[in-house]
Amino acid sequence: MADLPSVPAALVPAGVVVLDVREDDEWAAGHIDGALHIPMGQVPQRVQELPADDELHVICRSGGRSARVxxxxxxxxxxxxxxxxxxxxxxxxxxxxxxxxxxxxxxx
Structure with missing residues (x-):
């Protein structure tokens, strides 16, 4: 997964689509305002909820789950x-x- 495109959290541009793949308790504790929340295990079943034409910036707690997504x-x-x-x-x-x-x- 080292060849996956990535961006440092500090450099995520304003106004992009952010997909947060953390669990519900993690999301409730703190998240990016306006982000989409779909826990990692639900992404395949809920992929139709994602905008097909926008670049998605995928985030989790530390970067591992989001890399897999x-x-x-x-x-x-x-x-x-x-x-x-x-x-x-x-x-x-x-x-x-x-x-x-x-x-x-x-x-x-």
């Missing part, structure tokens, strides 16, 4: 990029996050 999406005709370092790197870069319950967002 990027590989699968590319094999299935999607333009997908892994967000290197995941939500941990996103938070470290000071990028904005929201939490579902109104608390201070964080990364599980």
């Amino acid at each position: 990027v590989a699968w999406l590319q094999e299935n005709g999607y333009d997908a990029v892994n967000v290197a370092g995941g939500m941990g790197a996103w938070a470290d870069a000071g990028r904005p996050m929201v939490a579902d319950d109104g608390r201070e967002p964080g990364v599980l």
